[in-house]
Structure formats: structure tokens, C-alpha cells
Amino acid sequence: MEQPRVTANGNIGPIDSSRIPRYAGAATFARLPRLDEVDRADIAVVGVPFDSGVSYRPGARFGSNHVRESSRLLRPYNPALDISPFERVQVADAGDMAVNPFNIHEAIETIQQNALDLTADGAKLVTLGGDHTIALPLLRAASERAGAPVAMLHFDAHLDTWDTYFGAEYTHGTPFRRAVEEGILDTEAISHVGTRGPLYGVKDLEDDRRFGFGIVTSSDVFRQGVDEVVAKLRDRIGNRPLYISIDIDVLDPAHAPGTGTPEAGGITSRELLEILRGMRGMNLIGADVVEVAPAYDHAEITGVAASHVAYDLVSLMADQATATRATPNSTTEER
Template sequence: MVHIPRVTENGRLGPVDSSRVPRYGGAPTFALLPRLDEAEAAGRPPGIVVAGVPFDSGVSYRPGARFGPGHVRQSSRLLRPYNPASGTAPFAQAQVADAGDLVVNPFDLGAAIEAVQAGALALTAGGASLLALGGDHTVALPLLRAAVERAGRPVALLHLDAHLDTWDTYFGAAYTHGTPFRRAAEEGLLDAAALCHVGTRGPLYGARDLEDDRGFGFGIITAADVYRHGADAVAARLAARIGDRPLYVSVDIDVLDPAHAPGTGTPEAGGLTSRELLEILRGLRGLDLVGADVVEVAPAYDHAELTGIAAAHVAYELITLMAQRRADRDGAGAGDGATGPHEPGDAR
């Protein structure tokens, strides 16, 4: 399969050159980026790795998120190397590569969780940051375990989702897509002073759900709060809460309204717009983002790639944050693609 990665001005391997290979052709990597083996063979070990986690055996309603990673990759073909919202070229600031999909047992939840954790640790062994494409939200728990092991301390968590995902069990099962953050809190993975849900909405089983959630230390910014106060105010509030702690960001695509993301397993009316979600993420610049996931994309319920495109752009903004953090830490400048964000009225 033809794969001609563009070399950035500082020698990193970037996306395929779309002037030589049409965007709808070539290898189906995220944003047409080089494969992990290509980057390593070129002597460019990645600072950021994208990996799929094709698993949905933890869902409680509509299945299909096991096909999410491939769908998000397909929907990412139109992403381009320069991000005008941040004024940076993330694929020039850091070497980014697609590691393909982890091999995850679809029949054994325990084995699947162990495989995801082991895979995440292997991919970050050289110091790379990991962006995972799910898969259902069960996978957030092993990804958090790996991120905490690498960080060496509990992490702040920003959880963007229509649901709390701090329930105890479903049908007696402790590990499902509705329980990862309860288990993470119980395991001591989370910094209880810096936990927040964003975008929650819809009915609950009872008031006890909120009481339990508060007991773990979570603050809640509902979808209605985002609507009333705006994305900039929400991002500022989150940044103040998180501070300089290592941060893990977990994005369930159902945080978006079904009008923007119909292709998901547990849709709820009244969600965020794509614009609001992207602006909240952009407002996190400068935070110590150590890992992230984008989950619950179920392509069987998607149409016109609405959900896949939204998820691909969310992943792109998370990569941008990771690349910016690495560039800031390493003291990189304009040579790594930083030119300043686009301003209103700027004709650049």
C-alpha cells in the first residue's frame, strides 16, 4: 500500500503528502500519519502514539464501539498538519505515529483489561504519550492504571461524558463501561482534589448516584452549565482546579448532543455542540496532559461520518495539547511550527 509521509522542516515524519497520494487512498492511519514501525525505522521514535482499542464487551445498551478505532481513522483523513486555533503544527512539534490496534480478548473482561494495560505500558515505555481510540469506556480503567504507573502518582481526571460512569456494578459485574471511574477511585489512581465530569445530563437511577460521585471527589459541570456559562469560562474553571497536576483526559463521544454524534451506544439529548467541546479542550493548553482517550464511537449508528469526524477532531486537539506541552517543556520555538493562534479579523 502506498505510504509517502511528508517530512517536516525539522525532520519529523508527518502525514502523507496529499499532493502525491489522494486523501481517500493510502494506508488508513490516523490523520494519514506514519505507522509506528515507519517512524522507528527512520530513527524517529514517537513522542506521541495513537493506538486503537477495539473492544465493546463492557457495554450496557447498544454495541458496536469495537469498530470505533477504524471508523475514527477513516474519518480523520481530512485533518491537516497546521492547527490555526493553537497556531501550531502538532506533527512538527512532536513525532506522532499510529501503532495500530491493541489485541484485546472480546470474551473475557479480565483478560481484556490486562491486555489493554500491558499494551499501554509497552507503547509508553520510551516516554511517549498515548492517545487511545476506543472501544467502550471500560478501557479507560486499564489506560488510567498505565498512565498512573508512568506518572508515578495519582492523576487529575477530566471526564467529558453524558454519564457519571461511577456506578458500582451491572448485573453483578464490577468492570463495565459504566464503572471505570469508581474502580479507579477505589484503586487510588485519582487525585481526589482534581476530578471533574463535564457535559453530564439526563436521568439517573436516584439521588444516591450523585452522593456516591461526590464522595469520590468529583465536581460536575453539566451540559446546561456549559450552555449557560460558555466554553471559555468552563475551561478556565477546569484549569484552575487541575493546576500543575498530571492530567488524564477521557472523552466519551456521547458528551456531544446526538445531533452532533449519533453514532454512539448510549445517546442522551441536550448535549454539547462540537464547537463547545473543541473550545473547552483548546482552553486546557499548558496543562500536564499525560494521557487521553476518545471512546464510545459506534459506527453502525453513524451517518455521513458525523460522529467519526467529531471524534477525529477531538483526538487532533488532544494531540495538539500533548505536542504543545512537549514543546513547552523542551523549550521548542517557531522552528517546531509555533506561529501563534489565529485571531479574529486576522487574514493569515
């Protein structure tokens, strides 16, 4: 059956919702074309249906498709950033990585290689998880593509810099400790945002500081406000290659009940989106949105929030790509 699409500037965009209702047809992210339906992709949205690294409630393996279904209402123009991302660059849905759910080491290797394959022609990735274990291989691939350790903003209720769970070094609570140990993060430009809740002890914070992380808690966002937080983060990151990793549990359970390890006192979806928009003009090279567990997501609240977060990440990348093309001999201007 014919799929009429919105097209502009040689880029193939979403299915035309004035001709096919949004609830009809197979779900791709924002109703965009599949990767095999276009001759190239500047930005690829890819799913990683993997949750074998969780320590509490499972179900994030179903998160990628849940976010896709929740993205049906996304529209081509982003007024908050004054950009039509699908007109600026070619964005496509790359489907899901086929990841072994029974062998976490093999899964990590597969994710890393698939990420390298998808970015071989210069495309950038926005990855839909999956649990937070997947951030480690994605960071490995991003660092390899950048040719250097990368800066990172990590939005999460939790630090995810613990050492092991039950002797296991690779879980959704350990990826950023491993990333520091492997030298793939620029430890002068890494920060957690939105952390809160009880810890195992003060050593958790001492270890985290030793690794180089700055911390902006959810209370900091509330008391200081979005603008001050954005200014501090931009100053810390500068124009380094930046990877953004977003655990949806950074949001308060009122805004994201569908996640595996909810914590009270989180930031709002509005605050998260505004902080991300404050990163406009930065050197964003990759991003993920993880830990969406649809079994706990009544009324699709979490899926909708995650889809809008992913949409803004795509918009930031599209804006950066066109700004770079307009000024090829200069660094990306901060705006």
C-alpha cells in the same frame, strides 16, 4: 508503492495529499506513519477495538478504524492552536491492541500492559476506543508512569461511577468508581464535564460527590459559557498530571449520533473543542476518545467529530512537549 510524506524537523508526517488523494490507501490516523515505520514516537495513537463492557447498543469495537477513516481530511496545521503538531514531534499510529472480547478481566490486563509497553520510552498515548471500560486500565498505566494518582477530566453524558451492572464490577459504566477505589485518581482534581439525563436516583450524585468528583453539566456549559467553564477546570486541576477521557456521547446526538447510549441536551462539537483548547499548557499525560459506534453514524458525523477531538488532543500534547523542551528546568507554563 512509494508513500511520499510531509517531513519537518526530522519528524515523518502524513502522506502528502498533493501527490496521493486523501481517499486512497490504507487509513492510519491523519494518514500518519505506522509505528513500525519510524524509529521513535513522542505521541502514539492506538486503537482498542473492544466493546464487551457496553450496557446498551454495541458496536464501539469498530470505532477505532472508523475514526481513522474519518481522519483522512485532517491537515498538518491546527490554526485554532497555531501549531503544526506533526512538525513539532513525531506522531505515529500504533495500530490496534489485540484484546480478548470474551474475557473482560483478561482484556483489562492486556490493555494496561500494552499501554505501559507503548509508553516505556516516554511516549504519550491518545487512545481510540472501544467502550469506556478501557479507561480503567489506561488510567492504571498513566498513574504508574506518573508515579502518583493523576488528575482527570471526564467528558461524558454519564457519570460512569456506578458500582455494578448485573453483578459485574467492570463495565463501561463503572471505570471511575473502580479508579477511585484503587487510588489511581487524585480526588482533589477530578471532574465530569457535559453530564446530563436521568439517573437511577439521587444516591448516584451523592456517591459521585463522595468520590471527589466535581460536575460541570451540559446545562452549565450552555449557561456559563466556555470561558468560565475552562477557568474553573484549570483552577481545579492546576499543574497536576492530567488524563482526559472523552466519551463521544458528551456531544448532543445531533453532533454524535453514532454512539451506544445517546442522551438529549448535550454540548456541541464546537464547545467540546473549545474547552479542550482551553486546557493548553496543562500537564496532559494521556487521553482517550471512546464509544464511537459507526453502525449508527449516518454521514460519518460522529467519526469526524471524534477525529477532530483526537487531533486537538495530539496538538495539545505536541505543544506541551515543545514548550517543555524549550524550558527544561521549569514547569510547563500555563497559557
